[in-house]
Amino acid sequence: MPSFPPILLHLGPEEGEKLSAFRELRAALRKVHGEELEEHSYYAFDTPPDKVVDLLQNGSLFGSGVLVRYRAVENLKRREEIAPLLRYAANPVSTAVLVMESSETTVQGDLKKAAGAQNTRIFWEMFENQKQGWLSGYFRRHEVQIEPEGIELFLELVENNTLDLRQEADRLIGFVGKRITLEDVDQYIYHAREESIFTLYDAVVAQDLEHALDITEKLVVTSEPVQILLGLSWQLERLYTLQILRSGGIPEARLFDELAQRSGQRVAGKRLQKSLLLAARRYALEECAAIRILTSDTDALLRTVPVSFHRGILQQYLYSIIIRKGSWSVAATPGRKRPWEYPGRVPFRGV
Structure with a gap:
């Protein structure tokens, strides 16, 4: 034995x-x-x-x-x-x-x-320059031809781990077939996918709390709230960086080139660029900064409290972003009374 x-x-x-x-x-x-x-x-x-x-x-x-x-x-x-x-x-x-x-x-x-x-x-994550090669190899092993620009846009979809990459690639192949263009990936993101971190982010940008909560209810069936928060925080972090560039006087025509230079990631799809610009008009830099702090606090809280609290915490978090625009974070509004707090081991600034 x-x-x-x-x-x-x-x-x-x-x-x-x-x-x-x-x-x-x-x-x-x-x-x-x-x-x-x-x-x-x-x-x-x-x-x-x-x-x-x-x-x-x-x-x-x-x-x-x-x-x-x-x-x-x-x-x-x-x-x-x-x-x-x-x-x-x-x-x-x-x-x-x-x-x-x-x-x-x-x-x-x-x-x-x-x-x-x-x-x-x-188990280390792949570097950014490794993800594209891994994904190209995965499509090649499945006899799928995909444009390089399509791979770049596809990588915007997924967390940096091979589990999510593999699952999402299989869905894309099932939707499009053996030949995939940039336009195919763009259509897949916005029309063919099931509810996802992307559609949740779109609901946040649209400031549609009811839709965001509905999407979250579907996502928690297959994903842990911590993973949902991480996927959302990645996109919110990019929005925050974009707002810093805008406040620094970078013209709109150069924003995404400058963003790619600073972050190492290019926003390939026109729809994604449009969504980011829309979010930048609806959430001011100060609000993005407050949301950033709130996201960090919520992540720490989810990793500390029992699972039975997670769904409610995520709902409160979305309410704080969409309705309050992060302004109830104590760090962002000193002196404000905490509207909600879990009496656990980790200090939490409240949602």
Whole structure:
């Protein structure tokens, strides 16, 4: 029987490769244990380490092996709460495997100690100059011809990890076929896609709160609120940069060339450029700055509180952007009373 490390620690933002590594491990364990393999998935902000350890030690009473996926372990900060994992690491169950995961590249040192350096791996995102090559290769392997400009525009759609790139590329191929032009990608973004971060951003730009909330309700079925926020924040950050350029006197005709030079990313599609300019007219620089602070606060909060709070927090966040334009951030409006605050461990400036 092959042996497996009792504890693995998978870090980093590259969710696609991280998921592939987990699936490979699961497939190998299923070959050994078959249908008797018990599989469990937990988040560190919902389930403390002592309960995970209890499952690892006792779960195999009902099956021949146990696989536990323990995610968001960056939330484990205190040594006393991590202590059960260290004790377990000293005397693990031979038929149990624990995979700890985090989107961060560093976590509390005792977590690394529990897994051991040999079982710790960081999954790095691709550099900007690597994404286009990876995507070109993916289309080529599927015998799809796509214009270089189409790839540039397509990359505006997706988070920088291979999981999202692969899923969205498959949808594009299914919609267009084997020959894809820039215009095809443009049409796909605005007419053929399911509700997405892009359509959510469009609703924010249109200041349509009801539509934004409807889109969010659909997105949370398949995506975590943290991922939704990250996708939205990337576009809001670009809007903030655009507003800085406008306030610096850059003429509209040169805005996107200057934006590409500063950020390293070209806004290829005319519709995307039009959407950004519309947003810049509706959200002033001061409002973009307030929204930027609010987004950072909300991200920190979502990574700290129980999952049951996430949907409400995301709804409050959208209300604060669209109706209040970020002005209720305490950092943006000193002295204002916090309208809403979660009494948790991380100070939060309120939505």
